[in-house]
Amino acid sequence: MFEDRRHAGRVLAEELARLRLGQPVVLALPRGGVPVGTEVARTLHAPLDVLIVRKVGAPGNPELAAAAIVDGDPPDVVLNREVIEAYSLSDTELAEMIKRERPELDRRRVAYRGSRHPLSIAGKTAILVDDGAATGTTMKVAIRALKRRSPRQIVVALPVAPRDTLAELAQEVDRVACISQPARFRALGYHYLRFPQLTDEEVAGVLQEAAQEPFQPSKRGDADSSMII
CATH class of the missing domain: 3.40.50.2020 (Rossmann fold)
Structure with missing residues (x-):
């Protein structure tokens, strides 16, 4: 321990x-x-x-990651192809889901790092x-x-x-x-x-x-x- x-x-x-x-x-x-x-x-x-890693949850199942955004300059988007295919997510739907999570990623970046660059x-x-x-x-x-x-x-x-x-x-x-x-x-x-x-x-x-x-x-x-x- x-x-x-x-x-x-x-x-x-x-x-x-x-x-x-x-x-x-x-x-x-x-x-x-x-x-x-x-x-x-x-x-x-x-x-x-x-x-900072921000999960992008699947529709109706927020604990199941369809993708994730990793803070950086610029941020990286990592896709979970199996979940995307299982939920038949279109590129437009996925882009909108990622867009909704970006403000929280940005908030955490400012909260943790302030004005310091990565x-x-x-x-x-x-x-x-x-x-x-x-x-x-x-x-x-x-x-x-x-x-x-x-x-x-x-x-x-x-x-x-x-x-x-x-x-x-x-x-x-x-x-x-x-x-x-x-x-x-x-x-x-x-x-x-x-x-x-x-x-x-x-x-x-x-x-x-x-x-x-x-x-x-x-x-x-x-x-x-x-x-x-």
Whole structure:
């Protein structure tokens, strides 16, 4: 069990520090991934940014994603072809659904990042961080969008996730780092002593704190770790 998200980030950072991750950029999935990513960025002396993913729900079934919008300049739209075909969505209908979700994506961008521009990952190592993953659906969408932005490599970093989810993610990226891989995952909060819901204001505060810290590139070397796939 982790004490809280910050503790999970420090433990995760220790594993990531064993690798040679040239020019890393830490991208945290809000909200829960931000405190974890802050500790990873601090340990690796890497810049920190958020990667906001907004789901576009299918008609009458908002939990089923027909597409997703990933914040960027410009934003990336990742389509779920199986759902689109199952609901017989036309290009016009899909475009309207995506348009309806854009204001919330824009609101979160302003709330979390303010006037700061998103960090470029072209030619760099993108470390994608969250506080855990059950199915890995959001993480997969984020990965697909990141691949379009020409990173040198993509590393997924999680404090806890089921083994089958990690195996699926490992097929999508260059490396996956995970501290705890329980056979029985249960709910994500079960793996933390303190797991409060975070507000937009708290996330913005953590990001502002990280932005004020001096950034120095890491010079760490290689090492093996059984927790890194």
